[in-house]
Amino acid sequence: GAGVSQSPRYKVAKRGQDVALRCDPISGHVSLFWYQQALGQGPEFLTYFQNEAQLDKSGLPSDRFFAERPEGSVSTLKIQRTQQEDSAVYLCASSLKGVGTSHSYEQYFGPGTRLTVT
Amino acid sequence: AQTVTQSQPEMSVQEAETVTLSCTYDTSENNYYLFWYKQPPSRQMILVIRQEAYKQQNATENRFSVNFQKAAKSFSLKISDSQLGDTAMYFCAFFFHYGGATNKLIFGTGTLLAVQP
Numbered sequence: 001g002a003g004v005s006q007s008p009r010y011k012v013a014k015r016g017q018d019v020a021l022r023c024d025p026i027s028g029h030v031s032l033f034w035y036q037q038a039l040g041q042g043p044e045f046l047t048y049f050q051n052e053a054q055l056d057k058s059g060l061p062s063d064r065f066f067a068e069r070p071e072g073s074v075s076t077l078k079i080q081r082t083q084q085e086d087s088a089v090y091l092c093a094s095s096l097k098g099v100g101t102s103h104s105y106e107q108y109f110g111p112g113t114r115l116t117v118t
Numbered sequence: 119a120q121t122v123t124q125s126q127p128e129m130s131v132q133e134a135e136t137v138t139l140s141c142t143y144d145t146s147e148n149n150y151y152l153f154w155y156k157q158p159p160s161r162q163m164i165l166v167i168r169q170e171a172y173k174q175q176n177a178t179e180n181r182f183s184v185n186f187q188k189a190a191k192s193f194s195l196k197i198s199d200s201q202l203g204d205t206a207m208y209f210c211a212f213f214f215h216y217g218g219a220t221n222k223l224i225f226g227t228g229t230l231l232a233v234q235p
Binding site for chain 2: 033035040041042043044045048056059091093105106107108109110111112
């Protein structure tokens with residue numbers, strides 16, 4: 001079946017512009033995660049959805065970052081008034097989150113969106 | 119707070135040889151999961167191997183195996199018979215299930231592995 005897809009794959013934005021990054025999780029996956037990966041670093045957690053509910057947004061770096069998943073499938077990460085420090089790869093991951101099996105916590109990653117703010 | 123440390127920024131191994139990547143972590147929790155992810159150049163992150171903390175037996179997946187030392191909070195990855203396709207950034211990651219409120223992977227800074235022909 002299809003994996004996690006993200007679009008666009010690359011985005012160049014001028015400082016101050018708003019951007020929207022899309023994530024299509026694996027069909028039927030309950031949990032969806034956004035991570036930010038700076039160059040040469042490991043991914044860092046931004047936010048987590050269980051179905052349409054945003055249960056944790058503790059990793060969002062500022063109120064310029066906003067994420068939604070209105071119907072419990074596709075998710076959008078929006079960054080308003082982009083700054084140079086927002087330049088990074090934004091990764092989306094989904095997991096099945098079933099009950100009673102450790103495999104339910106395995107996260108499947110998309111290819112990421114590389115955002116460059118000039 | 120949980121932390122994950124990978125102290126080897128870069129490593130190199132000859133094709134067909136064995137290499138071990140190190141990872142240590144810090145947590146006060148007792149039940150958690152540990153993962154090794156592989157991120158090839160310009161390609162997406164894929165899961166290599168997982169370990170449940172309550173299992174004493176070390177996980178193995180074909181050429182990949184781990185040495186899980188719970189008391190020492192150590193979780194190293196051994197790659198046997200290294201292949202050119204193993205060249206990638208390898209991330210160690212920690213996961214603790216908070217019962218629904220918070221679920222997230224905590225990653226180390228990664229080890230860049232180069233397999234030499």
